[in-house]
Amino acid sequence: MSGYGKAFTRMREEASEAWQDYTHHAFVEGMKDGTLPQAAFLHYLQQDHLFLTHFARAWALAVVKSQTHAEMLAAVGTVTALVCEEMQLHIGICEAAGIPRKQLFATKERAETLAYTRFVLEAGYSGDLLDLLAALAPCVMGYGEIGARLAQQAGSQVYADWINTYGGDAYQELCRTVGEMLEAALIHRLGPEYETSPRWDRLCQTFRTATELEVNFWQMGLTP
Numbered sequence: 001m002s003g004y005g006k007a008f009t010r011m012r013e014e015a016s017e018a019w020q021d022y023t024h025h026a027f028v029e030g031m032k033d034g035t036l037p038q039a040a041f042l043h044y045l046q047q048d049h050l051f052l053t054h055f056a057r058a059w060a061l062a063v064v065k066s067q068t069h070a071e072m073l074a075a076v077g078t079v080t081a082l083v084c085e086e087m088q089l090h091i092g093i094c095e096a097a098g099i100p101r102k103q104l105f106a107t108k109e110r111a112e113t114l115a116y117t118r119f120v121l122e123a124g125y126s127g128d129l130l131d132l133l134a135a136l137a138p139c140v141m142g143y144g145e146i147g148a149r150l151a152q153q154a155g156s157q158v159y160a161d162w163i164n165t166y167g168g169d170a171y172q173e174l175c176r177t178v179g180e181m182l183e184a185a186l187i188h189r190l191g192p193e194y195e196t197s198p199r200w201d202r203l204c205q206t207f208r209t210a211t212e213l214e215v216n217f218w219q220m221g222l223t224p
């Protein structure tokens, strides 16, 4: 088990090769040992601001697609955390790193950012909450796994802020909450034997595609 729930663990197993590429990408290893060029990190941060904007929209769509009050609460909590905390924090981090607000908001969106964010939104537009959560899960839990590993293994302080954000207790708790939400949403719609549902393969495929798009996002980060 990963610690983020059974459904996530099973989906990750089905995408194991892409998952390894995502969580052990050269960009990640560069943050771990401090060798990632600062230009690459700043470029990544600017694209990530656009990414977060669309992710806030995707979580707002999760409110729309909710069928229970518990689902609404979890989705609303994530929207609030994203818009009121993470995005504000992100703008502050960019300013501290030398990217003024004006420049940040004028960032041209790269194709990799567009592909990933719109894939997630489309999964939600054309599907139900399960399709949307399968597309959202790699983003949330992947950063949780990377943060937890780097917090243990990092041999450098250069990217300690990033590592401590995602390796920290508050973010790990969010990953567990989203893992529970995914599990409960599957049981609510498909029953406890959800892996035998005809929908399971498609959900795993959506999870795998989102994971591959995370790999592309890291790769984009290396090419400012």
Ligand SMILES: Cc1ncc(C[n+]2csc(CCO)c2C)c(N)n1
Pocket (backbone or CB within 6 Å): 048, 051, 052, 055, 078, 082, 086, 139, 140, 143, 214, 217
């Ligand atoms: C490319 C990319 N992937 C994942 C995250 C992490 N992340 C994005 S939204 C969010 C809050 C919950 O959905 C978190 C943790 C990121 N910042 N950038």
